[in-house]
Each structure stands twice: as C-alpha cells, then as structure tokens.
Amino acid sequence: MHSTTSEPEPNGVALPPTASRALKIAVVGGFGVGKTTLVRSVSEIRPLDTEETMTRAGGGVDDLAGVEDKRSTTVAFDFGRITLDATSVLYLFGAPGQERFWFLWDRLFTGSLGAVVLVDTRRIEHSWYAIDRLEQQGTPFVVAHNDFGVEHDLEDVRAALDLDAGVPLIRCDARERASAKQVLITLVQHVQALVAASAPTQRSAT
Amino acid sequence: MTRSHRDESPDRLHVITGGRSRGADDALDAVTLVVAESAPAPGMQSEHAAILRLCRTPTAVVEVAAHLRLPVTVVRILLTDLIDTGQVTARHPAPAPSQSHPFASPDVLEKVLVALHNL
Ligand SMILES: Nc1nc2c(ncn2[C@@H]2O[C@H](COP(=O)(O)OP(=O)(O)O)[C@@H](O)[C@H]2O)c(=O)[nH]1
Ligand SMILES: [Mg+2]
Numbered sequence: 001m002h003s004t005t006s007e008p009e010p011n012g013v014a015l016p017p018t019a020s021r022a023l024k025i026a027v028v029g030g031f032g033v034g035k036t037t038l039v040r041s042v043s044e045i046r047p048l049d050t051e052e053t054m055t056r057a058g059g060g061v062d063d064l065a066g067v068e069d070k071r072s073t074t075v076a077f078d079f080g081r082i083t084l085d086a087t088s089v090l091y092l093f094g095a096p097g098q099e100r101f102w103f104l105w106d107r108l109f110t111g112s113l114g115a116v117v118l119v120d121t122r123r124i125e126h127s128w129y130a131i132d133r134l135e136q137q138g139t140p141f142v143v144a145h146n147d148f149g150v151e152h153d154l155e156d157v158r159a160a161l162d163l164d165a166g167v168p169l170i171r172c173d174a175r176e177r178a179s180a181k182q183v184l185i186t187l188v189q190h191v192q193a194l195v196a197a198s199a200p201t202q203r204s205a206t
Numbered sequence: 207m208t209r210s211h212r213d214e215s216p217d218r219l220h221v222i223t224g225g226r227s228r229g230a231d232d233a234l235d236a237v238t239l240v241v242a243e244s245a246p247a248p249g250m251q252s253e254h255a256a257i258l259r260l261c262r263t264p265t266a267v268v269e270v271a272a273h274l275r276l277p278v279t280v281v282r283i284l285l286t287d288l289i290d291t292g293q294v295t296a297r298h299p300a301p302a303p304s305q306s307h308p309f310a311s312p313d314v315l316e317k318v319l320v321a322l323h324n325l
Binding site for chain 2: 014015016017019020021022023024042048049050051052053054074079081082084085088089090091093107108110111113138139140177181184185188189191192194195198
C-alpha cells in the first residue's frame with residue numbers, strides 16, 4: 001500500500017523555471033514489446049510509473065464514481081522525458097496496446113506530436129487496434145519492428161499489419177540508445193513531411 | 207512495474223478527493239505544466255501540501271501523479287482545487303496539435319529534431 005504523505009522522491013533534474021511548453025509522443029505496443037526499454041534508452045530520468053482510471057460504462061475518464069465501483073478499469077503506463085531547451089520539454093509515454101485500453105490512448109494521443117507503434121512479430125495482433133485508432137484519430141505515427149532474434153522481411157511485416165505505404169516502418173533495438181533515437185527522429189521527420197505535404201492545400205484554402 | 211492502485215482501497219481515494227467525481231479542469235492534459243504560487247499552509251490536506259512542495263518548479267501533471275503515487279484522474283481533481291484557489295497555476299502555451307490542426311508547428315518540430323540529434 002502506497003503512502004501519499006511521504007515526500008516525493010527526487011528523480012533526476014527538475015525542469016527549468018522557465019519551462020512553459022510540454023510536448024508528448026506516445027509509444028504503444030503489447031506487453032513485453034520494449035516500450036519501457038525504448039523510453040529508458042532516451043530519457044533523462046528513470047521511467048516513472050503511473051496510471052489512469054475510467055468506468056467501464058464508458059463515461060468520462062474523470063468519473064471517480066468509477067474508482068469506487070467494480071466496473072472501473074485501471075491501466076498502468078510509464079513515461080520518461082527529454083528537456084529540449086529553456087522553455088520546452090518532450091514527454092515519452094509507454095502505453096499498452098490491447099484494444100481494451102483505448103481510453104488511455106485517446107488521452108495520450110490527443111495533442112501529441114505523434115506516436116510510435118512497437119511491433120513484436122510473435123504477437124503482431126497486439127498492434128492492430130492501436131494502428132486503427134491512430135489512423136482514425138489522424139495522429140501521425142511510425143511503426144518500429146523490435147527485433148527479438150527472428151529477422152522478418154519488413155515488407156512481410158507491412159503486409160501483416162496492412163500498413164499504408166506512406167507510414168514509415170523501421171527495424172529497431174530498443175535497448176540501444178542510437179536505435180531508439182533513430183525511431184524518434186524517423187517519427188519527427190515523418191511529421192515534417194506530412195506538414196510539407198499539407199502546406200499547399202492550406203495556402204489554397206486561405 | 208510497481209504495484210498498481212487496482213488493489214488500493216477505494217475509500218481512501220474517496221477521502222482524498224472529498225468524494226467528488228467531477229469538476230476536474232478539462233484543460234489539464236497529462237503534460238500540462240503546473241507551478242506552485244505559494245508555500246504549503248499548516249493544516250492543509252497532505253496531498254495538497256505535497257503538490258505545492260513538488261511544484262516549486264514547473265512539473266507536468268503526470269509527474270505529480272507518479273511522485274504522489276496517485277492515479278492521474280485523482281491528481282487532476284486535486285490540482286483543480288489548488289488552481290481554483292490560486293495556489294497553483296497551469297502554463298498553457300500555444301495550442302497542442304488537435305483534430306483540426308493535426309500537426310505540431312514547423313518550429314516545434316525543428317526544435318525536437320535538433321534536440322534528438324544532440325542526444
Ligand atoms: N532482443 C531485444 N530485446 C528487447 C528489445 N527491447 C526490449 N527488449 C527486452 O524485452 C523485455 C521487455 O521489455 P520492456 O521494455 O519491459 O517491454 P514493455 O512491456 O513493452 O515495456 C526486456 O527484457 C528488454 O530488455 C529489443 O529491441 N530487442
Ligand atoms: Mg513496460
């Protein structure tokens with residue numbers, strides 16, 4: 001049982017006093033796919049655990065009546081961060097990929113810069129729902145195939161995921177900082193490409 | 207993974223939030239940065255005092271939740287209390303990406319890219 005009256009443990013550096021903007025990227029995938037590992041590889045703090053709750057009735061996530069009754073659902077997730085400069089910080093969230101956790105994704109995807117879907121080819125179905133949801137929400141995303149010793153042709157993975165040709169699909173080893181970093185760079189560059197592609201329409205619309 | 211609050215007594219969460227189920231500020235995103243504007247006062251609810259100590263520098267809502275070991279949902283309600291009484295302020299800069307404007311601005315993307323390359 002946790003005590004809420006204990007002092008918070010200091011964990012790494014505090015944000016600069018001038019920090020005013022926080023950005024977020026969600027890392028989503030099934031249990032054991034490497035979400036926490038990827039976050040840890042690039043985070044300036046040890047990943048922290050927390051959780052969200054909601055009622056199964058599907059009401060507001062804020063409906064705390066749900067905490068008091070059996071129909072409430074709790075989902076644990078973790079996060080790390082990268083301070084960008086004096087005003088901005090980037091948070092990275094690791095969130096489970098199973099369909100029943102959609103309410104957490106909606107919370108995390110909304111307002112996020114984009115998402116990374118981690119795929120373990122042994123349990124590829126754990127990634128389907130998240131990909132559907134991201135497509136529906138219009139949240140930009142890339143897919144990273146974490147290599148657990150079985151090399152799969154990326155085009156086979158793309159076919160198994162029924163992934164649009166425009167969505168970047170890369171191989172990664174989440175344990176390697178350079179590889180985790182490359183996944184995030186691929187996501188940001190993908191968003192930049194989407195911005196560039198949408199710019200002409202915006203101009204003609206104004 | 208630490209143990210989840212799944213097994214935590216609902217009564218305790220009920221007490222912390224004063225039994226309220228709604229009224230949390232919808233503008234409080236998981237990554238909204240909150241800052242204490244005053245020191246904890248004697249006799250204050252311990253969770254409120256802990257938030258004021260933690261937020262001497264800007265802190266994201268989700269970090270408050272992790273450090274206090276409370277669900278984000280509960281922390282949003284506690285923070286809303288403190289915002290309503292002026293003891294905490296939330297920093298709301300430029301709007302985040304949304305359905306109608308799905309992409310972050312080019313400056314923001316460039317800034318993130320530079321920081322990632324420098325990791
Ligand atoms: N071979 C290999 N193992 C990995 C990789 N990423 C994570 N792991 C290992 O897989 C296990 C589960 O990773 P974890 O990050 O806890 O998964 P999570 O449940 O998605 O957060 C850990 O033992 C990691 O060391 C990877 O890219 N390659
Ligand atoms: Mg994990």
